[in-house]
Structures are given as C-alpha cells and as structure tokens.
Amino acid sequence: MNTIQPSSVKIKVDVRHALIAVATVLDFVGVDDLHHGHRVAYIAYECACVLGWPDDKKQFAYFAGLIHDCGVSSSEEHLRLLKLMQPEDAQCHSQRGYEALLKCPILDVFAAIVLYHHTPWLELLSHDLSTFERDVAALIFLADRTDFLRARYTHGCHEELITLHESMVAENLMAHSGTLFEPEMVKAMCQLVKKDGFWYNMDASHIALLGLEFEANNFYDKELDLEGVKQLARFLARIVDAKSPFTFHHSDKVALLAKLLAKDCGLSEEDAELLYVAGLLHDVGKLKTPDLLLHKEGKLTKEEYSIVKRHTVDTEHTLHSFFPKSVIGEWASNHHERLDGSGYPFSKRQEQLDLPSRILAVVDVFQALTQKRPYRGSLALSDIFEIMQPMVDKGQLDADVYRVLLADIDNFYRLSTQEFQA
Incomplete structure (x- = not known):
C-alpha cells in the first residue's frame, strides 16, 4: 500500500493520571455545571482530613469523588441532579455507573461507592457494605450535596459569592444530619463550609494537582499494561x-x-x-x-x-x-x-x-x-x-x-x- 506507515509509541499511563483524565471527560457531560466531579473529590478529601482518616482512605475518597457520576450520560440528567437535595431518579445513574465499573477490573473497587453515593445514611446502614465502603459512600453523598448547595446559592451570580451563604449551607446540612447524612461527617463539613478559603480553593487545576501530589500509593501509581x-x-x-x-x-x-x-x-x-x-x-x-x-x-x-x-x-x-x-x-x-x-x-x-x-x-x-x-x-x-x-x-x-x-x-x-x- 502506498501510504505512510505509523511509528508507534508505547502507551504510558498510571491509574492516578487516568482517573484525573476520566474526571475531565465526565465534565463534558455537565456542560452547564463544569468540574462537579473535581469539586466533589476536593470536598470529600478536605472533609476526610478533618475527620482524621488515614491516607489511603482519604485518597480513595478523593478518586471516588472524581468519577462518582460516571453513570450520568446526558446534560439534562446532570441538571436534574441540581434541582433537589434528594433527586428522585438519582439511583438510575448510580446503577449505570456501578455496572460500567464492574466491567472495568482496574476501576471496579469504586463500584460500590458509585452505586450508593445517593443513598441516605439511615438506609445505607442496612446494606451489606464494609465499614470502609459505607464511610466513603456516605462522604461522597455529603460532598455531592454540598456542591449542590453551592450551585443553588450561586445560581445566576459569581461563584465566589457562595461565601455570603456559608451559614445557609451549614444549616441545610445540619437539617439532614442523622437522616440523609452521617452526623460526625456533617459536623466536620460544617467546619469547612464556614471558611472562605475552602470555597476559593475549588479550582479544577488546583484540585487535579492535589491528586498528583498525594503520597505514593501502589494502586494509583501502577502503570497500566x-x-x-x-x-x-x-x-x-x-x-x-x-x-x-x-x-x-x-x-x-x-x-x-x-x-x-x-x-x-x-x-x-x-x-x-x-x-x-x-x-x-x-x-x-x-x-x-x-x-x-x-x-x-x-x-x-x-x-x-x-x-x-x-x-x-x-x-x-x-x-x-x-x-x-x-x-x-x-x-x-x-x-x-x-x-x-x-x-x-x-x-x-x-x-x-x-x-x-x-x-x-x-x-x-x-x-x-x-x-x-x-x-x-x-x-x-x-x-x-x-x-x-x-x-x-x-x-x-x-x-x-x-x-x-x-x-x-x-x-x-x-x-x-x-x-x-x-
């Protein structure tokens, strides 16, 4: 054939970089609310720090947050998740994400978290999950809804004005403590949302860099074959x-x-x-x-x-x-x-x-x-x-x-x- 032949270059990518790139791809779906996955990752990680979780659990919460909405397939569906504190059809995308992750062995450790990331705390207690999985799923739900409140209070105005509504965000979270959300996590989150710097740090490039600077971890730093x-x-x-x-x-x-x-x-x-x-x-x-x-x-x-x-x-x-x-x-x-x-x-x-x-x-x-x-x-x-x-x-x-x-x-x-x- 009279065509240019390729010069192949070996693929080099590790799980850490791949997950951050996946989050960027998922952002394409939510074209009207960019970087939701990044913010949930950041919120979950910061709250895990306040809770004193060990490093591996904090990293897991961060990366689970990045890809938690992998089952959302349309912008319309993404926007529906921003209408209510507890969206009526949230389980549909949670189930799709769960099934997609089960078919991807390198990422299936996140499947249970994605499946239950909209499950209320009281209901979550009745599911057959490890303490680790239940904790992370509960934290991702809380982080996701904290970002939902950010979107609600900044709708139609500059996003930095969320700092004028910090008390309202905290009150909304406290109102659901013990029902939708795990009480100790709510206390930790309320400490964070009352700090201006917590909100100012929600820049996607900063959040991605955060994930690259974590302590070395054999799972995330493993190069994919x-x-x-x-x-x-x-x-x-x-x-x-x-x-x-x-x-x-x-x-x-x-x-x-x-x-x-x-x-x-x-x-x-x-x-x-x-x-x-x-x-x-x-x-x-x-x-x-x-x-x-x-x-x-x-x-x-x-x-x-x-x-x-x-x-x-x-x-x-x-x-x-x-x-x-x-x-x-x-x-x-x-x-x-x-x-x-x-x-x-x-x-x-x-x-x-x-x-x-x-x-x-x-x-x-x-x-x-x-x-x-x-x-x-x-x-x-x-x-x-x-x-x-x-x-x-x-x-x-x-x-x-x-x-x-x-x-x-x-x-x-x-x-x-x-x-x-x-």
Whole structure:
C-alpha cells in the first residue's frame, strides 16, 4: 500500500493520571455545571482530613469523588441532579455507573461507592457494605450535596459569592444530619463550609494537582499494561455511546472493525491494538456536543454542523491528556479527515494521513451506515456501496483500504450489524 506507515509509541499511563483524565471527560457531560466531579473529590478529601482518616482512605475518597457520576450520560440528567437535595431518579445513574465499573477490573473497587453515593445514611446502614465502603459512600453523598448547595446559592451570580451563604449551607446540612447524612461527617463539613478559603480553593487545576501530589500509593501509581488501557478505553466508550441512543455501541464496533482491518492491511499486532483503542475513543469529544444535536433525526443546519465538527478536536485534546506521547489521539481525531482535503477539522490531505488514520476513516463511515437508527434499519450492502464507492472514486477514502474491506465484506458486515455482547 502506498501510504505512510505509523511509528508507534508505547502507551504510558498510571491509574492516578487516568482517573484525573476520566474526571475531565465526565465534565463534558455537565456542560452547564463544569468540574462537579473535581469539586466533589476536593470536598470529600478536605472533609476526610478533618475527620482524621488515614491516607489511603482519604485518597480513595478523593478518586471516588472524581468519577462518582460516571453513570450520568446526558446534560439534562446532570441538571436534574441540581434541582433537589434528594433527586428522585438519582439511583438510575448510580446503577449505570456501578455496572460500567464492574466491567472495568482496574476501576471496579469504586463500584460500590458509585452505586450508593445517593443513598441516605439511615438506609445505607442496612446494606451489606464494609465499614470502609459505607464511610466513603456516605462522604461522597455529603460532598455531592454540598456542591449542590453551592450551585443553588450561586445560581445566576459569581461563584465566589457562595461565601455570603456559608451559614445557609451549614444549616441545610445540619437539617439532614442523622437522616440523609452521617452526623460526625456533617459536623466536620460544617467546619469547612464556614471558611472562605475552602470555597476559593475549588479550582479544577488546583484540585487535579492535589491528586498528583498525594503520597505514593501502589494502586494509583501502577502503570497500566495494554489490557488495562483497553479496559479503561471500553469504560469511556460505554459512557460515550450511552449519550446517544442513535449510535449505541458504535465505538465498540468501530474499534473491532478497525483492529481486524488493520491486520488485513498488514499493520503489526501492536499497532492494530493501538488502533483498537483509538477506535474505542474516537468519539469521546462528542460528550461535549449538545444532546439535542446528537439526538436530531434530520439533517443538521450549517450552524449545528459547525458545532458538531468540534468533537474531533475535543477528542484529540482529551486523548492527549490520557496518552501524552502516543499516536492514539491523532489517529482518533483524524477519522473525519479525507484524502482530498475535504474533511475536518484540519482539511488534511493524503500526505498527512497515515495508514491507521485512513483505516479508521473507512471503518467509521462503514459502521455508521450499518448502524440502526430510529427512522431506518441497517442499510443493505448494496446501499452502502452506492454511498462509499463514490467517496473512494473522488479520492476521499483510501482505495486500497476499501479494497481490503471489500475482500471480506460479508464478515465485516456481519460483525458491524450483529447484536453486541457485553
């Protein structure tokens, strides 16, 4: 094939950096209330310090706080959590987050905390949890609702004005002591919320740095192997695909097809695996795209399309934070580029697009056309050919990659349309 070959770079990421990056990704969902996960992590950690918890328990509370809302899949759902002290449907996202974490062995230690992070203290006492898990779940609930009160009292005004409402925040927390919240934790939290500096320190960059400066810990400082990276990527892909019912499991399918096609195109086993990760995460930037645009059934307007196109750059920025010295982010962000320069976001041409980028572009188009939509089923192969062949003829998609796809098209079509097995 007359295409640029990749120069692979080993993935190096530890659990600590990965969790902080996950929190940044989750912030995309709450576009109207950024950095909620960071603030809950900070609030929980500071309260754990007042309570005199040991270092490992304080760190665990911090990282649990970062990812506690991993089951929230839409901005609308996120905003519903800001309406009441005890949201009516909070258990739905708690359950989704719990199930997602159970499927990710490197993060499953946080599953029980996420499941119970909206459970009232009196009810929590009846669940079969270790003292450690019950304490952390209770603290995350208290920290989460403390941030809810911050949002309530600063709505429509500068966030620093929360310092004018410190007594009201404390009174609200005390009103639920012994019922929603564990009493000793409430006392500790009330000490914190009455200090201006506690609120002024709620800066996302400061909170992230806090997590990087903790004492060394074998769990958080463990470097992930390729299998761990794939687990993390699948975890994030499920969050992405849950955001839009139109493209549920799209990321999983793109990853699988890209890996198989990469091998058929002669890429090494290592590069095929890296491309699999890029396929899982190629749409992670869509978490920042407004829900209404992703759910729209008809054609997008020029203005809407302009907003949607940004997801490719958001994907590259996000993946750079996960894998700072890897080609994964570049491959993933190139999936809408076209060899003739007609793609986006940078109108790259063929000399700027290596073989993995070309493979991912072909697979993304193919899988999207096979995807079931509410207004149509999977397109037949004949219809797919009518759409993709002109793109190849115009020099938009790589002809050699497309030829390899066609050589085993029945298998690729079967894999792309079959029901996904979790």
